[in-house]
Amino acid sequence: MLSLVSEEIELYAEQNTRPEPEALQKLMAYTYEHMELPQMLTGRLEGRMLKMLVQLAQPKLIVEVGTFTGYSALSMAEGLPQDGKIITCDNDPDAQKVAQAAFDASPFGHKIELRLGEAIDTLRKLDAVIDFSFIDADKVVYLEYYETILAKTRPGGVILLDNMLQSGHVLHPDDAASKAIHKLNQIICKDDRVENVLLTVRDGVQFVRKKA
Numbered sequence: 001m002l003s004l005v006s007e008e009i010e011l012y013a014e015q016n017t018r019p020e021p022e023a024l025q026k027l028m029a030y031t032y033e034h035m036e037l038p039q040m041l042t043g044r045l046e047g048r049m050l051k052m053l054v055q056l057a058q059p060k061l062i063v064e065v066g067t068f069t070g071y072s073a074l075s076m077a078e079g080l081p082q083d084g085k086i087i088t089c090d091n092d093p094d095a096q097k098v099a100q101a102a103f104d105a106s107p108f109g110h111k112i113e114l115r116l117g118e119a120i121d122t123l124r125k126l127d128a129v130i131d132f133s134f135i136d137a138d139k140v141v142y143l144e145y146y147e148t149i150l151a152k153t154r155p156g157g158v159i160l161l162d163n164m165l166q167s168g169h170v171l172h173p174d175d176a177a178s179k180a181i182h183k184l185n186q187i188i189c190k191d192d193r194v195e196n197v198l199l200t201v202r203d204g205v206q207f208v209r210k211k212a
């Protein structure tokens with residue numbers, strides 16, 4: 001993934017952000033050593049931002065689309081109240097094994113429930129009111145993830161969507177993912193049901209709040 005800000009600034013921002021707990025640093029190191037496409041993991045800046053937003057929003061139910069090795073789920077679990085819960089889904093059983101081991105070893109892991117399978121099926125089956133969600137899986141399906149989650153989100157609830165700048169390709173969308181994401185950015189921006197701000201953190205995060 002191409003960095004949208006200079007590497008120097010990205011590094012400066014990381015150095016001036018409190019480090020994540022050691023367990024998350026180890027999970028990141030393990031992911032980079034053993035997994036394909038380790039750069040999919042959100043990392044320190046976005047992970048700390050997720051934790052902070054969860055701390056502020058105090059959700060009871062978080063839904064995550066795209067667990068990978070569990071870094072973002074564990075980051076959010078850290079900020080979650082004791083009675084809060086995260087349902088996270090992925091269709092990669094190998095990544096889920098790594099995530100489950102990390103959850104089992106973490107004091108926050110008991111708040112996280114993994115669901116294996118196609119994310120859109122998991123979302124459609126979910127019979128619950130969602131307070132907060134983080135969408136980070138198949139970019140081409142983001143619109144369906146967004147619509148399905150928004151319908152189940154309580155008024156005032158938050159939806160975060162990752163990779164909404166597609167390494168800058170949204171400026172001249174030239175592949176299925178960047179075309180889908182550019183279209184969704186335009187849809188969200190005109191969607192009367194929500195308020196939004198597109199943050200230029202990492203690869204772009206749409207910060208959406210369902211109107212009360």
Ligand SMILES: C[S@@+](CC[C@H](N)C(=O)[O-])C[C@H]1O[C@@H](n2cnc3c(N)ncnc32)[C@H](O)[C@@H]1O
Nearest residue numbers: 040041042066068072090091092118119137138
């Ligand atoms: C960008 S990674 C998620 C990174 C994770 N949120 C983190 O910060 O560590 C995307 C994940 O979505 C999963 N994924 C992709 N398409 C999917 C689908 N159709 N259904 C479920 N999971 C999917 C992939 O297996 C991958 O683990």
